[in-house]
Amino acid sequence: TTGYMDTGQLDENIDHLMADYLACGLDVERCNIFLQSHVKEHAELHLLLSMMTPLSWLERCPTYKAQLEALSDKEITTYGFLGYPCLMAADVILYKAEFVPVGEDQLPHLELAREMVRRLHSLYDTQIFPEPQPLLTQAKILPGTDGRKMSKSYNNTISLGEEPEAVRKKVMSMKTDPARIHKDDPGHPDICTVFAYQKLFNTPEKVDEIEAACKAGEIGCVQCKRALHEKVAAWHTPIYEKRSDLLNHQRPYLRELLADGSAKARAIAGATLQEVLRAMQIDY
Structure with a gap:
């Protein structure tokens, strides 16, 4: 969203993030780790949510306003940046998550996701998704080393x-x-x-x-x-x-885990998206 003009490091970043997760102790037998861009249902649900989310909901997000000011040297007055909460909501609700581990600064985004769920349910007279609730840790929010929001x-x-x-x-x-x-x-x-x-x-x-x-x-x-x-x-x-x-020694293993995890995620995401399409009467 803020680095769309420089995509050269994305491939390397994937391996680094996987290594982060495993080094911190995530158990792949209990956690399904996957690559978002390999599960196209994320992008499709994001598109559907963006069609029904009022612009005023996105503009009032405090994180959006703060970063516009802080990153004034970057060209981020784009829909991708403004509409990012729609993608975040899709990431969460696609798997019918009931609780989401977040920092305190992400609470407005999660509330916005709940509003999107309510709107979808109301517009199409359906009940598909739970309303995701925050799961705050002991460190609800941690500042960056300079005292500003960590980013x-x-x-x-x-x-x-x-x-x-x-x-x-x-x-x-x-x-x-x-x-x-x-x-x-x-x-x-x-x-x-x-x-x-x-x-x-x-x-x-x-x-x-x-x-x-x-x-x-x-x-x-x-x-x-x-x-x-x-x-x-x-x-x-x-x-x-x-x-x-x-x-240094296990990169093929990292990619193998991602491929397996993405396949599992696609099966769940595909079934959920079909529920949404049926409710919207566009499952043709």
Whole structure:
């Protein structure tokens, strides 16, 4: 949607994302992983949803407005970008998902998907899809390293494929409390990017300890970043190493998994799409 003019890396990105999933521990015996573009029903359901979704619904999406401003240097005033929620909805409802793991910033998109479901059901007097509900994790939303919304478009992410030294540099350059000039100045952890990550990588008791030390000026930002990096590295490095092994020695296996998963997905997606076409009376 934002990188449509540069497709040269897509093929490589497929292998990298598969390696990400497996390195993070997804079990292919329990998770069906497939390539969206190999299941054409996604594009067809997206088209049908786009025909019945009011333009005002898409324009009010807060993520759309925010990214238009943040990525003003890119030509993204396209239908593909505006209508992306229709494709997201198709991705979810095509498999009749009841719950979707999302970040807090994606809740408006999921609500929009539910509205599309209600509209389709109302227009064609049918009941095909459940209304998907959010499944929020402990980290409902995590800022980027610069304090803004985390996005590859902003180049403020920490990738699973980044070398450990690159991760260290990113952690050590994270944005902190701008009002804190000296090490012993009282801090404001609620506006600190580093503290947002500390909450994810530490126990509640340790988080309380870090918060109190920051507010009292007993811990400096550099010291806090170093402690955070130790936690991040302990989690990131094993994933990085497993990911590297998959990409260096097991690429055919990754593609085999994708082919098998896409075949399974097509069978389910095809049956669901036929339900939609029958309800719309266009299954000829």
